[in-house]
Amino acid sequence: MTPVRLYDSFRREKVPFEPIEPGKVGMYVCGPTPYTAAHIGHAYSAIAFDTIRRSLRFLGYQVRFVRNITDVEDKIIKRANEVHEDPMALAARYAADYNRDMARFGVLAPDVEPKVSTHIAEIIGLIERLIANGSAYQVEGDVNFEIAKFPAYGALSGMKLDELRAGERVEIDARKRSPDDFALWKAAKPGEPAWDSPWGKGRPGWHIECSAMTVTHLGETFDLHGGGKDLIFPHHENEIAQSRGAYGPATFARYWLHNGFLNFKGEKMARSLGNVVDCSEIADAVGGEALRLFCVSHHFRSPVDFDFQAIRDADQQVIGARFYSLEAADRKLEYFYITLKRIDEFLAAGGEPGPGTVMPEAEKLEPDARAALADDFNTPVVMASLYEAAALANRLLDEGKGIDKQLRRRTLARLGKDLRGVGDALGVFADDPKAYLAQRRARLVKRRAIDVAAVERLLAERVAARAAKDFTRSDAIRAELTRAGIAVHDTPHGTDWSVQDDAS
């Protein structure tokens, strides 16, 4: 395996990554609270950590990836009450939607996907341990963590509690020893899901689940912890306080990774845009892989501008959206899939090449990608290498003259294999090129409201005109189609067509 250096948010510097067990990585990422459809911000974070997981695998590590589902939480209960649905049923429904949406972006299913509702016993056990060693206290049916008992609090965010509270009106809660103490267990309120506990019926607070799940599935100490930057405070600080409070100062996550935010360009208030930034809407509009390519074209820690424009009707109601950033990503994706299709067809026409050397330029992609990913998962550098390799493949396909026939075949076979192999580390290029191109054409047909039957009628007419050697007519038909945004491709296997992308 390749040694990795990564930027650890806890140490605030790039450090060598040394897993507890060489070659093996235990990784935990805070997952969704499923109370509504997943939006693009959720996808951005899920893709970031899926790419890290895939990159580690590409670099030779065996990864155990745990991502939880917070299926018991205030937001779920509130939403369930609003729509008169059972909170557990609502959470299960949106959790299934979340996983379906993420699969469309190439996000692999976690090895373990623990839920709060199935880890109540582990959560209660951990809270009992914290009470027994004096880190937590019970007040009536609640249990709170006492921050004064954990002097290292704030080390991850770098903030001191008094600074955090500066200018903030502190709510006086007589049941807390300090306003900063946070809930581990909440006494049951009417209409809420509740479980039996040593402190009466109730449910866990938000933060304790991640401490209970990591110790259950990865042990007291594990390698990598990930999540969005917005989780650093208070969620991740509280996780550290709970876990180290229970198991000692040298335990819990050894390295922390946090992904940057998406900045909405053009339209600011995502919430007011209805469902247009929901994952399923985006995947329908531009394809899931376009979002994936867009994400991995940026470093996961950098903030990223996301350019889109809502489409409104006469009453200013949002009825759809144009995702310019993603449409551009889809055009890049098309370039790669056309390249892969050409390589596949070239190799299929002459059989697999025998063993032997390849052109030295074609040997660079794999080691260059390895070096870039080992340096803090630098996916934009990998993207540049992928472009170079695809350009080389197209050059060899277009002009093979003067190159040994077998060397050319072997080189193209290597480029095809490595484009897909390196692509897999980023979660791209896994589709069959023909299937991707057909789906892209169908999306463009929809976006540009193209009448497919009319296009095919004209193409049939053009075939007949060419057969009758009426080239004036066949050229006129091609010109008519071009004006309508249709590109005609005459190939040895017949005539094909594609939709010109309106890159405006």
Ligand SMILES: [Zn+2]
């Ligand atoms: Zn968490």
